Amino acid sequence: MSSEAGLNFMNDAVSSRAEVRNRLLAKLSPEDWVLVAPHLESVALKERQVVEVPHKPITHVYFMETGVVSVVAVNEEDHRIEVGVIGREGMTGVSLVMGDDRAQHSAYLQIGGNGRRMPAAAFIEAMNRSASLRSLMMKSAQAFMIQTAHTALANGRAKLEERLARWLLMAHDRLSSDAVPLTHEFLAVMLGVRRAGVTVALHSFERRGLISTRRGQLTLVDRKGIEKVAGSFYGIPEAELKRLMAE
Amino acid sequence: MSSEAGLNFMNDAVSSRAEVRNRLLAKLSPEDWVLVAPHLESVALKERQVVEVPHKPITHVYFMETGVVSVVAVNEEDHRIEVGVIGREGMTGVSLVMGDDRAQHSAYLQIGGNGRRMPAAAFIEAMNRSASLRSLMMKSAQAFMIQTAHTALANGRAKLEERLARWLLMAHDRLSSDAVPLTHEFLAVMLGVRRAGVTVALHSFERRGLISTRRGQLTLVDRKGIEKVAGSFYGIPEAELKRLMAE
DNA sequence: TGGACCCCGTACGTTTCCGTACTGAAATAA
DNA sequence: TTATTTCAGTACGGAAACGTACGGGGTCCA
Numbered sequence: 144m145s146s147e148a149g150l151n152f153m154n155d156a157v158s159s160r161a162e163v164r165n166r167l168l169a170k171l172s173p174e175d176w177v178l179v180a181p182h183l184e185s186v187a188l189k190e191r192q193v194v195e196v197p198h199k200p201i202t203h204v205y206f207m208e209t210g211v212v213s214v215v216a217v218n219e220e221d222h223r224i225e226v227g228v229i230g231r232e233g234m235t236g237v238s239l240v241m242g243d244d245r246a247q248h249s250a251y252l253q254i255g256g257n258g259r260r261m262p263a264a265a266f267i268e269a270m271n272r273s274a275s276l277r278s279l280m281m282k283s284a285q286a287f288m289i290q291t292a293h294t295a296l297a298n299g300r301a302k303l304e305e306r307l308a309r310w311l312l313m314a315h316d317r318l319s320s321d322a323v324p325l326t327h328e329f330l331a332v333m334l335g336v337r338r339a340g341v342t343v344a345l346h347s348f349e350r351r352g353l354i355s356t357r358r359g360q361l362t363l364v365d366r367k368g369i370e371k372v373a374g375s376f377y378g379i380p381e382a383e384l385k386r387l388m389a390e
Numbered sequence: 391m392s393s394e395a396g397l398n399f400m401n402d403a404v405s406s407r408a409e410v411r412n413r414l415l416a417k418l419s420p421e422d423w424v425l426v427a428p429h430l431e432s433v434a435l436k437e438r439q440v441v442e443v444p445h446k447p448i449t450h451v452y453f454m455e456t457g458v459v460s461v462v463a464v465n466e467e468d469h470r471i472e473v474g475v476i477g478r479e480g481m482t483g484v485s486l487v488m489g490d491d492r493a494q495h496s497a498y499l500q501i502g503g504n505g506r507r508m509p510a511a512a513f514i515e516a517m518n519r520s521a522s523l524r525s526l527m528m529k530s531a532q533a534f535m536i537q538t539a540h541t542a543l544a545n546g547r548a549k550l551e552e553r554l555a556r557w558l559l560m561a562h563d564r565l566s567s568d569a570v571p572l573t574h575e576f577l578a579v580m581l582g583v584r585r586a587g588v589t590v591a592l593h594s595f596e597r598r599g600l601i602s603t604r605r606g607q608l609t610l611v612d613r614k615g616i617e618k619v620a621g622s623f624y625g626i627p628e629a630e631l632k633r634l635m636a637e
Numbered sequence: 638t639g640g641a642c643c644c645c646g647t648a649c650g651t652t653t654c655c656g657t658a659c660t661g662a663a664a665t666a667a
Numbered sequence: 668t669t670a671t672t673t674c675a676g677t678a679c680g681g682a683a684a685c686g687t688a689c690g691g692g693g694t695c696c697a
Contacts, residue, residue, distance in 0.1 A: 226539040242532070295463065300471055335547050589677085605664075641696085663674075
């Protein structure tokens with residue numbers, strides 16, 4: 144998976160304010176928008192499109208408007224697990240906000256979508272020029288940290304069904320429809336469990352009327368019911384994101 | 391556990407540069423040190439001393455010189471697990487660096503020690519005045535994020551023995567001796583596993599000559615051997631910390 | 638339209654870890 | 668010293684999830 148392959152550029156000259164649907168970009172002050180907009184470029188990314196490679200420099204930050212990015216931690220023995228997801232509420236390239244130039248984790252589109260991207264250098268430059276922009280980006284980074292911490296909690300204490308429910312809810316929050324176009328295999332990789340385990344769990348969800356499934360896709364039917372399954376493993380990062388973005 | 395109970399203040403007038411052993415404080419430029427030093431206060435903290443309470447304002451940041459702070463994520467159903475440890479390489483109160491005023495997680499001394507603390511307001515003020523200070527603190531925050539992500543990885547993919555070995559190594563990195571003064575019960579809480587499970591695993595370590603144990607304490611004997619057990623679940627955050635602090 | 642491939646359903650024995658609980662030994666308080 | 672509490676060792680059945688693997692059905696491409 145190359146970082147550039149399969150990338151589609153939209154042919155807008157300069158991103159126009161009104162059509163911005165990424166929540167971070169939408170929150171920019173007019174002054175910060177002026178700082179950022181000239182460097183934005185609309186892109187459409189397919190599923191599995193890689194946007195960050197561990198220990199390599201970050202080339203662009205992505206502000207998605209649809210789709211879901213998975214951030215996956217990997218170690219040398221090739222153990223891997225998702226440590227967070229990013230959708231239209233945030234951005235990729237959190238390391239840049241922290242003054243680092245490289246990606247820590249693998250990041251790629253779990254569910255394809257479109258958004259805008261900005262070269263890393265321009266992003267850093269903009270943050271250096273505007274304290275308010277930097278402040279907003281740090282809040283976003285903080286929200287992502289919280290999500291990662293709760294992923295650690297769920298990974299250590301929750302059962303497969305609880306973690307799966309949590310994942311579906313987080314994905315659903317970032318999608319405009321109830322359909323989640325993913326195979327069991329990919330869900331399994333995200334959660335760090337067996338593919339067969341996901342199949343069985345989803346089956347149980349379906350029998351309970353929580354979701355419906357078909358090949359390569361599942362659809363949330365009873366969100367409240369799924370929330371019940373996830374219990375309090377879901378919710379805190381979402382509430383904290385809301386709080387951090389409220390001001 | 392109150393935040394103030396059992397706190398001991400040292401009677402130094404102003405912290406002197408030479409005796410600073412916290413690595414973050416030690417890295418401050420002379421100018422940044424001038425900004426920070428007047429607000430530092432030496433403290434000795436006993437084990438279980440609480441320094442941060444979830445969702446409550448952070449009152450002080452702590453720069454430990456000895457001892458280990460556990461940062462523990464908790465949810466409403468009272469599931470809890472450690473998401474990171476902090477010793478003389480870092481600081482507590484990472485949220486402040488990100489522009490938030492409250493603690494996300496519970497933080498307390500897992501192993502007692504001493505260090506310096508600084509009121510939150512003074513810390514924020516100092517960061518606002520110095521870009522280089524802020525930059526250093528953000529690097530430290532980044533290092534902590536990386537640790538949390540790898541905790542999520544270990545929680546999801548590693549076996550009990552691997553996670554226990556990882557924890558021992560992280561504690562050892564932050565202690566000046568090979569002795570870790572902790573009960574099995576506390577290790578179990580950190581890892582989110584049964585106390586009995588820790589007992590059995592430590593036993594196995596002891597039989598293999600990796601550690602020695604006595605009531606309320608264990609001692610690392612063969613660090614290399616323990617690293618072998620932890621495999622690649624240990625190491626990346628440590629290497630990244632080194633890199634981030636190298637500049 | 639046939640073949641190849643991908644995805645899902647299912648199964649089985651096995652490992653890991655849990656929940657619980659009882660015991661004795663060590664440390665601490667009275 | 669004695670009483671009390673804390674900590675460690677051990678055990679048992681059971682739940683959860685694992686590794687592996689096989690077959691059938693969908694989907695897509697030639």
